[in-house]
Amino acid sequence: MLVPDFLSPDDQKVFDLLIGRVQQQWHQARHNYGYYTGANQKMAFAQAKYEDNFKKIFEKFSDNFCGMIIDSITERTRVEGFRMTDEPAADKDAQEIWQRNFLDADSNSTHTDALVNGRSFLTVWADEDGNPTITPEPFSHIAVKTVPGSRRQLEAAVKSYVDEWGRQYATFWTPTTVYSMYLDQDAPGGWVSKETTANPLGTVPVIQVNTRSDLYQHPKSELSSIIPIQDMINKTVMDAAIASEFAAWPQRYVTGLEIQEDSAGRPIAPFQVAIDKLLQAESPEVKFGQFEAANLSNYVTLIEMLVQHLASISRIPFHYFLSGGGMIPSGDAITSAESGLVAKAQERMLYFGEAWEQAMRLAFQIKGDSRAEAFSAETIWRDPERRTEAQHIDSLVKLSTIGVPQRVLWEKAGFTPSEIERFDALSEEQAEKAKEMADKYGPDDPQTDNEDQAQKTAEKAPQGNSGNANRELAGK
Known part of the structure; x- marks a missing residue:
């Protein structure tokens, strides 16, 4: 030791x-x-002879979903400030x-x-x-x-x-x-x-x-419950590949044929069987036939079932796996489909946020700053929910009508702290210019008054051609 x-x-x-x-x-x-x-996933072969024949061919193949499951959560846990x-x-x-x-x-x-x-x-x-x-x-x-x-x-x-x-x-x-x-x-x-x-x-x-832990502080990988199913998927894919080699091509048989032997008593293969070979025999007693080709859809069905289990356990939406015919939901359907993933990302944010906040307090302690004791600090996260721009902005406009401050709306819109700081500076600059104009020309701007008057006139009921003229004036 x-x-x-x-x-x-x-x-x-x-x-x-x-x-x-x-x-x-x-x-x-x-x-x-x-x-x-x-990289380390190995294809499982049912028999040793298959491993000898196909190991080199499929050595680097894996139908891997683990990376996608991890990345789907990571891309929704982005710190903004x-x-x-x-x-x-x-x-x-x-x-x-x-x-x-x-x-x-x-x-x-x-x-x-x-x-x-x-x-x-x-x-x-x-x-x-x-x-x-x-x-x-x-x-x-x-x-x-x-x-x-x-x-x-x-x-x-x-x-x-x-x-x-x-x-x-x-x-x-x-x-x-x-x-x-x-x-x-x-x-x-x-x-x-x-x-x-x-x-x-x-x-x-x-x-x-x-990422999450119990009260005994045992860390648990997101892959701990995924790996066994991933292994089963790889095994089934490999079985399907082997079946496509040996069973998807209809197997032929022959009866009534006398098998010749060599000098050592070993049977001699009567035919060189291949997809482009024609089989024939001299004796009329010989009969040829073929078995039905193997139905590989059974493997596909099993893989789809395993993928569904994978999606359910990981809480990753089915359409991420192209399950269900590859149909991508839209509108409210995609919001519902991704609700489990969003909730999972938000839960991970709780654990990650505690760590980043502790790191920031230690950083301020190094600087000798009183914010080393800022235990009310919180991490600002990018919204993990995916919405259309129109839906998002519409919801923010509705929040503004109930008095939510502008800065909070900017945060919810997904702008970074640096961008919000720039918005504040631009707003102050615009307010300064407006004040300068008011000091120079007075609080009433004649041009603005004329435009307001034209708008009010245009909104009245039309009287001959005057209403149309006023509308044209307001639209200029």
Whole structure:
């Protein structure tokens, strides 16, 4: 057992526990990502002889739905910004931290890793200039240990990875100290200390990004209930491929034919059977015939049933799988069909949002900002529901009639905090120009008054040709 000799005995036990968990998580992540990408899915053959004949042909084939299931959720969980306090400036500062750390793209990768493995991680630290850095970390690199009796407070965490030269590095965090080290089999304890620094945050700067978990903190991959069905689909597809080779072509038979043998007593095949060969025999007693071709629709029916089960368990709409003849619903039908996926995405937002908000509070703690205690902070998410532009805008117009503020309507319309900030600036600019015009020409604009008068006249009942003339005037 390789344990750093520069750690205290208690820390050595925790480090040994966590480094073992990292290794377990690495194997688990490799297995899950193999299904997500389809790279590690192997076709199952019913018999060994089929594997010998067809393994090379179908070696890279997989009818993989796992990637689509994960991506369907990821694309509906997009962070737009943060509301740290009631002040818009707080959102601006959080957005600056977010953009500085390239999290528009990396947050998407974090959500994908969490969905595939059940959990991902974030580390929060300060760079050389003292700016907060939020770094997404894969499930395969970090393991954590919580304080006994707590589901959230961390006692320690370990990050371990291997560089391109094959050397293994590790970082061990405690609430008071951070240890950096690398593995050297010849060193005492196996680990060599690179750097030991105090932890100014007073807490382990690692955040768990859970896709969902029970009260026992067991992360659950989105693929855990999908993989068995995916394996069954691959097996059925492979059986259909083998059947198409041996049974889809009608098998022929012959009766009354004497089978010749070679000198060793082995039977000699009487014909070279092929699709373009004609069979004949000299004896009139010989009869030929053929069996019916295998009906491959049974395989199709079974695969469709398995896909339906897959859609039901994953809560992904049937039309995503092109089930039901490939008909894509529209209007209210598509809203109803995608309601399960929308609800699932919103549930995942609860777990993801808690992690991002905690990361932002730690980032503000590094900046020495009071918003480190902003426990009322909330993540602003892009609307996960897909609607037509006309439907969306119509609903926002109706909300405006009941007094919903303009800024809230902009958020619900899907505009980013940066765009909303720009809208505010443009609105202020327009208000300034209007004030300048009013100061220069007075509150009453003659041109506006004339247009209003023409509109009112045009709305009156027509009197000869005057009504038409007024309407033409109002339309100019």
